[in-house]
Amino acid sequence: MTIMSRDAVVTTSKLLSYVLRHRPDSIGLQLDANGWADVDELLQRLAEHGKPVARDLLDRVVAENDKQRFAFDAQRARIRASQGHSIDVELGLEPVQPPDVLYHGTASRFVTSVLATGLRAGSRQHVHLSGDVDTARRVGTRHGVPVILRVDTARMRADGAVFYRSDNGVWLTGPVAPRYLRVLDGAGD
Incomplete structure (x- = not known):
C-alpha cells in the first residue's frame, strides 16, 4: 500500500x-x-x-x-x-422539498452586495445552500470573515422556486432574491 x-x-x-x-x-x-x-x-x-x-x-x-x-x-x-460545475452538465437530480430554512455562508465583505442583489450562481449552474449553520460558516470562512445568511426557502417555494439536493447533501437552486435573505445574529438565528 x-x-x-x-x-x-x-x-x-x-x-x-x-x-x-x-x-x-x-x-x-x-x-x-x-x-x-x-x-x-x-x-x-x-x-x-x-x-x-x-x-x-x-x-x-x-x-x-x-x-x-x-x-x-x-x-x-x-x-x-457532485456539484459546482461551471460547464453545462445535467446531474439528473429530481426536485425535492427543502426544509423551510436553509443557510448560505459568505464573507463579510460581500454582504452589502448580496443583500442588495441577492445570491447568484455566478459561473456555476446553481446557488449552493447549506442545511445547517455550521456548514454555512465553514463555507463563509473560506472567503474571509464569515457571515451567515438565513434563506427563507418556504417563501421561495411558495413563489415557485425549485430545489435540488446533490449526492453530497448540498442544496441547489436558482437565484435567491434579497427578499428571501436575512443576516443571522451572533446567536445563530
Whole structure:
C-alpha cells in the first residue's frame, strides 16, 4: 500500500475539482452529458499532461473528501463532481422539498452586495445552500470573515422556486432574491 500525504490528497482534490467541474478540456477529457468521466481515461489524460495520479490516491480522494465533492458510479469505472460545475452538465437530480430554512455562508465583505442583489450562481449552474449553520460558516470562512445568511426557502417555494439536493447533501437552486435573505445574529438565528 502506498503511503500518501494529506497534502497529496488536498492537491489532487483541487486538481479534480478544476478538471471535473470546470475544465475537462484542459487535459483533453470529455465528460458525458451527466458529468461522468471514465476513470481510466481520466488517469491516462492526467498522466499525459504531467499530473499523474495513482488509482489508490484517486480512491482515497473520493472516499475521504469531507465535502464528498466526487462520486464513483456503482462499478467504480466512472467518476464525476457532485456539484459546482461551471460547464453545462445535467446531474439528473429530481426536485425535492427543502426544509423551510436553509443557510448560505459568505464573507463579510460581500454582504452589502448580496443583500442588495441577492445570491447568484455566478459561473456555476446553481446557488449552493447549506442545511445547517455550521456548514454555512465553514463555507463563509473560506472567503474571509464569515457571515451567515438565513434563506427563507418556504417563501421561495411558495413563489415557485425549485430545489435540488446533490449526492453530497448540498442544496441547489436558482437565484435567491434579497427578499428571501436575512443576516443571522451572533446567536445563530
